[in-house]
Amino acid sequence: MEYELVRSRRRSLEVRVFPDGHVQVRAPQRLALRHVRAFVDERRGWIEKQQRHMAERPRQRWRHGDHCTHLGDTLSLELAAGRRRVARHHNHLRVTVPDPDDERQVSDAVHEWWRAQARPLFQARIEALFPWFAARGHDFPVLRVKKMRTRWGSLSQRGYINLSLLLMQYPLAVIDYVVMHELCHLEHMNHGPDFHALMDRRMPDWRRRKMLLEG
Template identity: 40%
Template sequence: MSYRRDDWIDDDEYPDDRDVEELGDDAPADYDPRTIGYVGDRPSFWSPARIVLLIVVLVIVGSMLLIELALLPLIRAAMLNDPEVLDGDRPGRTKKSPKQLRRLQSGSATIDYELIFSRRKTLGIHVYPDTRVIVRAPLNTDLRFIEAHLHTRAAWILKHQQQFRQTPPSPPVEPQSVTGATVRYLGEGYTLRIETSQRQRVQLGGGEIIVSVRDATDTDHVAALLNRWLRVQAERVFAERLTACFPRVAAWGIAFPPLKIRDMKTRWGSCSSKGNVSLNLRLIHQPVELIDYVVLHELCHLKELNHSPRFWKLMDRVLPDWRDRRKRLNQR
């Protein structure tokens, strides 16, 4: 039995033939009746899911690179700041110490110095009367940068060390505790007079400093009373000078600093990063104008905690004759 095509194929169920016939010459070139849709409509490789996956991968890789770049300087700085005792080509591998004893070879000269890392912003070099050299640097400063800076300042360091060797500082003169001794107070010399009295006190007047004690032969007790009186006077005078000098720097936006009085051996004054001003008790022996020089010097440090050119410009503004005053103070 033979069948015709029309007996078992319904053109309504399989319209491809009809569609081709109906489209005729208008059928697209990529049309294929044996597939669902056109060849041009096949799914693309860059599907939304693959695009999202690619973005996630790129984000993860980028984050890892950023973390590595952020940690690399810290790791490198930590390695470079390991302590190295007295010279060497590479940083040490021992536990980091805030203080290090190091040596710098500059030509034929050798400079031994103490390196101290602290929370500061600048690199400072200090030469002391006993010829010690102390270098203070910000935390995580590259040792190669420190040594390069020291090489540029080597001549300056050696010059000051030589000056200190040629003119060693004399020890501070303590007030003598015997009648007739001269005690300097605010730049003037006063004759010390010790008298016996049941009331212990120190008085100033008539060109004399009078110390009243029960036992005039007890020189240690006389000295203790005199030093206590000098400290009380220093607290009063220094506070007055700080109040008088502060208006010259108030426009810089700095806060009025707390004042401390200390018995310092090598400095007339100091200023901390916390904004505290310390003055040497022995300044009470100096004239008021020299006390003002030290006070203004430390107040300028509240603005510039260093001895950079900016600092000295501030000194020129608030005290134009500071060089003369410094010279006078160092000669006394």
């Protein structure tokens, strides 16, 4: 199996499958190549499943009558020409842009609408889930909302919690799962047994929520 190997000062192995099927493996600087190969072999089934899933996933279209999801709800797009504006009305998302036949304009307008809501929503979810970590002596992480296409969240050692803008498509249960996942990295900066044991304690149904995210 072909894959891109990226070495860094991390302590664990991680594999990512990008929307185009490209596979990237991130590994510690000095880890022997045979361990990397063994890791990829162990994950081969999962990697191939993700590649199939990416290939079968329909591309989001932004035309009148198409559908998009917002916080887990399926909304029908109603497009019109005019000054940029986005508003939800029940099960419809009304999007006004100068040229409604330009899918990029429609997409940009909806993403801008999401961004305006994402920061206060994500911040509130972090605050709701953080007290246990605060009691453990951790500093409150600084939120950054990014339009990430290859991952849903990350936690940096400099104290930033990065969350994908595209989480605005999913229900709060899924957003909380991603937030909890990143907060647990305050205790364990890897995905080893201790990390998963902590996830089990803090969010016993996290695997079900993860399945909703992975579709």
